[in-house]
Amino acid sequence: MPSSSRPESPPRSRxxxxxxxxxxxxxxxxxxxxLFDGMRxxxxxxxxxxxxxxxxxxxxxxxxxxLRAMELSGVQPNVVTLSTAASACARLADAGLxxxxxxxxxxxxxxxxxxxxxxxxxxxGKAGRVEDARAVFDGMDAPARNAVSWGAxxxxxxxxxxxxxxxxxxxxxxxxxxxxxxxxxxxxxVVSACAGVARLGIGKCVHGAALRLGQGNDEVIxxxxxxxxxxxxCYEYSRKVFDRIDQPSLIPYTSIxxxxxxxxxxxxxxxxxxxxxxxxxxxxxxxxLGVLHACSHSGLVDTGLQLLRSMQSKYGIAPCPSHYTxxxxxxxxxxxxxxxxELAMEAQVExxxxxxxxxxxxxxxxxxxxxxxxTLAGQRVLEFNQDVASGLxxxxxAYASVGQTGNADAVRSGMRxxxxxxxxxxxxxxxxxxxxxxxxxxxxxxxxxxDEVLTLLDELECKMRERGYKGRLGRARVSDGHEDDGDxxxxxxxxxxxxxxxxxxxxxxxxxxxTIRVMKNLRMCCDCHEAFKLISVIVERExxxxxxxxxHHFQMGSCSCSDYW
DNA sequence: CTAGGGTTAG
Numbered sequence: 116m117p118s119s120s121r122p123e124s125p126p127r128s129r130x131x132x133x134x135x136x137x138x139x140x141x142x143x144x145x146x147x148x149x150l151f152d153g154m155r156x157x158x159x160x161x162x163x164x165x166x167x168x169x170x171x172x173x174x175x176x177x178x179x180x181x182l183r184a185m186e187l188s189g190v191q192p193n194v195v196t197l198s199t200a201a202s203a204c205a206r207l208a209d210a211g212l213x214x215x216x217x218x219x220x221x222x223x224x225x226x227x228x229x230x231x232x233x234x235x236x237x238x239x240g241k242a243g244r245v246e247d248a249r250a251v252f253d254g255m256d257a258p259a260r261n262a263v264s265w266g267a268x269x270x271x272x273x274x275x276x277x278x279x280x281x282x283x284x285x286x287x288x289x290x291x292x293x294x295x296x297x298x299x300x301x302x303x304x305v306v307s308a309c310a311g312v313a314r315l316g317i318g319k320c321v322h323g324a325a326l327r328l329g330q331g332n333d334e335v336i337x338x339x340x341x342x343x344x345x346x347x348x349c350y351e352y353s354r355k356v357f358d359r360i361d362q363p364s365l366i367p368y369t370s371i372x373x374x375x376x377x378x379x380x381x382x383x384x385x386x387x388x389x390x391x392x393x394x395x396x397x398x399x400x401x402x403x404l405g406v407l408h409a410c411s412h413s414g415l416v417d418t419g420l421q422l423l424r425s426m427q428s429k430y431g432i433a434p435c436p437s438h439y440t441x442x443x444x445x446x447x448x449x450x451x452x453x454x455x456x457e458l459a460m461e462a463q464v465e466x467x468x469x470x471x472x473x474x475x476x477x478x479x480x481x482x483x484x485x486x487x488x489x490t491l492a493g494q495r496v497l498e499f500n501q502d503v504a505s506g507l508x509x510x511x512x513a514y515a516s517v518g519q520t521g522n523a524d525a526v527r528s529g530m531r532x533x534x535x536x537x538x539x540x541x542x543x544x545x546x547x548x549x550x551x552x553x554x555x556x557x558x559x560x561x562x563x564x565x566d567e568v569l570t571l572l573d574e575l576e577c578k579m580r581e582r583g584y585k586g587r588l589g590r591a592r593v594s595d596g597h598e599d600d601g602d603x604x605x606x607x608x609x610x611x612x613x614x615x616x617x618x619x620x621x622x623x624x625x626x627x628x629x630t631i632r633v634m635k636n637l638r639m640c641c642d643c644h645e646a647f648k649l650i651s652v653i654v655e656r657e658x659x660x661x662x663x664x665x666x667h668h669f670q671m672g673s674c675s676c677s678d679y680w
Numbered sequence: 681c682t683a684g685g686g687t688t689a690g
Contacts, residue, residue: 167682235683264684333685339686373687
């Protein structure tokens with residue numbers, strides 16, 4: 116505060132509008148309320164000021180209750196009031212309340228107002244109603260759609276995991292955007308969209324555009340880029356973008372730590388974490404989850420446990436279910452299943468989060484062939500009686516892994532009988548910015564090149580046998596239940612796993628020397644992992660596979676995960 | 681008095 120030469124005047128001698136707004140801006144809502152309550156007949160601007168004060172302080176319910184109160188007192192909301200109300204509904208992610216606000220803007224004839232409509236787009240987006248958001252966006256007159264409107268719609272897609280739709284809309288900006296230039300909001304959303312759907316080609320283009328548009332120093336865009344490169348299998352690029360950030364704050368550090376973790380670079384992640392702490396940047400719960408994740412994926416089990424035990428005292432952050440789940444997973448991955456069980460019991464996690472925790476334990480039991488504990492964990496999972504599909508698949512896999520194929524098949528056929536299905540496993544690969552998706556046993560995506568892919572895979576299998584490969588790339592391999600190749604009761608025979616098909620296609624169509632990047636919506640299985648290692652030697656190429664939850668970088672017969680994942 | 685962006689286990 117600069118010192119004033121004038122004598123101090125008490126706040127209440129100023130015009131009340133200014134005082135009320137000032138209190139609201141400082142978040143001094145008790146004072147704001149006191150001033151407001153002392154007014155005789157507050158007009159719509161006072162009401163709206165108070166409302167936006169509550170909304171900005173995160174007190175959205177109180178903001179919305181003012182809407183009713185002002186009407187009871189006979190004051191009609193204006194377009195600003197309703198925009199503020201829509202934004203409060205957005206924070207609450209409440210489409211029901213938001214729809215009421217929407218209806219009132221229509222009745223009052225303000226649907227053409229850019230600010231109001233944009234607030235509604237954001238509200239529907241945050242409430243998970245993307246189609247409603249798009250309807251409002253499309254309903255705006257083209258001239259009314261400004262940069263903020265485009266940014267809100269792009270964010271709505273990105274935040275609802277509709278990355279391809281966001282990319283598509285960003286392309287439409289060029290044609291229908293009336294010359295609007297992409298700004299930092301649009302760019303960060305689109306980069307984040309590319310991350311979500313692992314579209315490296317588009318992501319690189321947007322990166323270039325951001326640099327040309329002078330947005331190379333925007334920290335939010337940089338974070339999105341770090342995340343995008345990491346999710347597309349380019350850790351080195353992530354690192355380069357991160358290293359260019361001046362004085363990285365919490366989120367950039369968190370983002371690069373998570374990236375390193377996904378690559379199995381546990382030591383780097385820990386080094387970045389101490390650098391961050393040394394720089395005086397306080398970690399939050401997400402950061403600590405990332406560090407735990409790093410320990411988990413690099414086998415730094417005792418370091419991870421120490422962190423879990425000290426995060427409250429050292430950083431003032433109490434472990435929440437996600438931290439426990441990560442630590443349980445870490446112990447399970449390392450084969451320390453008794454300790455994992457103890458921790459899972461200790462965590463006292465409930466509800467949906469408990470389901471995740473026990474599912475990961477069950478998965479570890481299967482990996483380490485501990486049927487005794489798998490049965491226990493399986494019971495806990497099935498108690499939840501929801502998302503049973505993944506639990507049942509894990510149970511079936513646990514039986515199969517110890518050779519009890521009869522039991523495994525019984526679980527599977529029970530699932531079929533009850534109509535329980537799991538999302539089919541699929542892998543995809545980007546060729547000239549177009550994704551090609553492959554399902555297990557179904558090669559149709561390769562189109563005219565199907566036969567070539569199959570021939571190539573046969574040839575590779577022969578060469579792999581010469582090097583001692585015992586498995587099969589496909590055809591008659593007995594199912595490990597890992598990836599379903601469809602229905603009709605033939606669960607014991609699977610075709611080729613989808614990542615092998617994607618790889619075969621990539622080998623055919625991508626130029627020699629280019630790293631082949633395969634994305635997969637499930638975890639990679641051990642057989643395919645071995646196969647990728649061997650093929651990387653045979654064809655002398657590098658492959659990156661993005662798993663459901665991490666990366667494998669294959670090079671000359673070995674993988675970045677050192678077979679620990 | 682009003683609208684938009686980034687990180688999160690399995």
